[in-house]
Amino acid sequence: MEFEEMWSDRLKSLKGNAIREIFKLLANPNVVSFAGGFPTLGLLPKKEISAIANEILTGEDAEKILQYGGTEGYSPLLESGLNYAKRFGVQGEIKNTLVISGGQQGIDLMFKAFINKGDVVLVENPTYLACLHILKTYEGVAVGVDSDEDGINIEDLENKIKTYRPKIFYVVADFSNPTGKTLSLEKRKAICEITAKYGVIVIEDNPYGEIRFSGEKLPSIKSFDKTGNVVYVTSFSKTIAPGLRTGIAVGDERIIRKMTIGKQAVDVHTSNLSQAIVDLYLRRGLLQPHLKEIIPVYKSKKEAMYGAIQKYMPLDRVKFTNPDGGLFIWGEFFDKSVDLDKCFMDCVTKTDTAYVSGSSFFAKEGITNCLRLNYSNASIEQIENGIKKLGNYFKENL
């Protein structure tokens, strides 16, 4: 049978998420990949999770965990997850809280609740590519907002709000993916004020906030929310383990309710075992010592990569960010005609080193002079060698 004429409009021409497609190309174990966004292997707390899982499944609530649960989430995790969000100044009660199957589901459920075909979502330029991918599945329109060194340009945000009348503004305040930039305190407050003034809903996505290795911790945008227009989404993928697919959304009760109705239709509820593991992990206070263990590793990897960039990259032609946390460094060639999409396969073949071309991170198509480099998933030695090879390749070929 032929399906070509039958696909829905939303998926008809949608290609796979660019990064997840790259992963398949990188099956070759000799390739050093700076393409992913995986937490460092070897740092996932398997002993603690193993002990907790064992306790849960041999404990008196084991059957409850294996049975169906409520869509809203496992009650203990609603409590401990909310407390976790409060670490960034998020205010809320249980009724404001929803367990999600990874932070990304928070974006999906928000778009499900709000976005009709043609509705505009403002995003940072560049932004998290999964956000753009998800938005396409709702036939929404992404419009990019200019970005300064300290994130979103507030003036451009207000202009774009006036011009495009967006329903939603999506933003990562701490160590954005892909740029690694952090929004200043003033800008967080300004975002809250301006969006409230114009009745724009904010999705504040905070998957990386705990992975800070320099600079001062800042309160979330949500912490300044007086009108209920900010929905805070966080994930345990970078702090505990991505394979568990568990996160938390906190927002206005009515929005959380709509997201819950959406989630009923999507996956009924998040895996109870994942939820119970994350709950006990948080409750036992295991997160703080774990962060103390992993942050210095991320810091040293970032420093290794930033150092290698200074040594090997053609810095007269490309500039890189130097993030205070998170997993990514962002590079931008001054010459906009540089095409990092086009040379990707050639580069991987010749250098055995992979980056992600920046083009997938922009609302607008055709921006090919940027790249994202991940430092969490390679060793210091691989980082040094890989950046050297990439730098040489760029010098010779671009």
Place this chain on the structure above:
Amino acid sequence: MEFEEMWSDRLKSLKGNAIREIFKLLANPNVVSFAGGFPTLGLLPKKEISAIANEILTGEDAEKILQYGGTEGYSPLLESGLNYAKRFGVQGEIKNTLVISGGQQGIDLMFKAFINKGDVVLVENPTYLACLHILKTYEGVAVGVDSDEDGINIEDLENKIKTYRPKIFYVVADFSNPTGKTLSLEKRKAICEITAKYGVIVIEDNPYGEIRFSGEKLPSIKSFDKTGNVVYVTSFSKTIAPGLRTGIAVGDERIIRKMTIGKQAVDVHTSNLSQAIVDLYLRRGLLQPHLKEIIPVYKSKKEAMYGAIQKYMPLDRVKFTNPDGGLFIWGEFFDKSVDLDKCFMDCVTKTDTAYVSGSSFFAKEGITNCLRLNYSNASIEQIENGIKKLGNYFKENL
């Protein structure tokens, strides 16, 4: 802030899934509930799952399990899950297979891939209410097909296909939810032929097929599929544990690919720990002995309920199905003016016993003379007492 004007069309007026809403009303532990569709507590294989989880999380692949995985699914489970599907005659390879976060996600991803606003999906009359709920989130239109004792009326199916030109036909062949009916072998073949002839895609949902306690096992509709128009969806919720949220879809490679692109946007991938547990459970051959243990219990509960119905229900006014498997018995009052929606709260209050009104299971609104009774989640004693109370209530009030 006010959100009323901002909700998406798809969720604007959508209420919560009726059954999941009832669960909240039934928090009172004195209420005997025939409303759910939960596997029997006490029969979930917690010892085996606990041992397997421990093995996985202390084994050499523990970190791989805690790390991000592929959207398609955990490779070993793609293999063992496909083998599981083959128990019902399903043919396919790994490229035809996708791991889903519970069987319901299979329906969601299929509608995401195919359904535009206004597109028609044919369903059995009555059908699985989550299917109707999910369809609403895609603004599709459900049209009911008449049903005989042995399921779907084939003539009406063909007529409705000609009249409504549906993209998809959704059907549960074994022990349908809510009626408990099973499709005859001839009808399975006929469905395959007719849908292929008219180019209609079939979602064959088989969550209950393994829970057969009488009659002969039948091959799936998918087993007769020659053109690739049938997508087979199954779940481990009723056979292993619903809390793990894991299932399998098998279909044409192009459809599986579209579902995968949809799933990338929805939850990235299913919990790896759930996937690895289900995989080892299947690989170790634990399913067969487990089914041997649970099927007699389901049988005895069904017989207790069917027996109590014969004793206590006003059978001159209502008829019930007598299923060969699954979790549900369906009742239909001959008088169409009987309103089981309206009397629900009164009945629960007076009898401490809950059913689900059938109205939520129909594509058309306003059919209030039917009810669904679940027998898996109550003890034999509760079944006897509950049906007695319900029967008396119906005799006195309807």
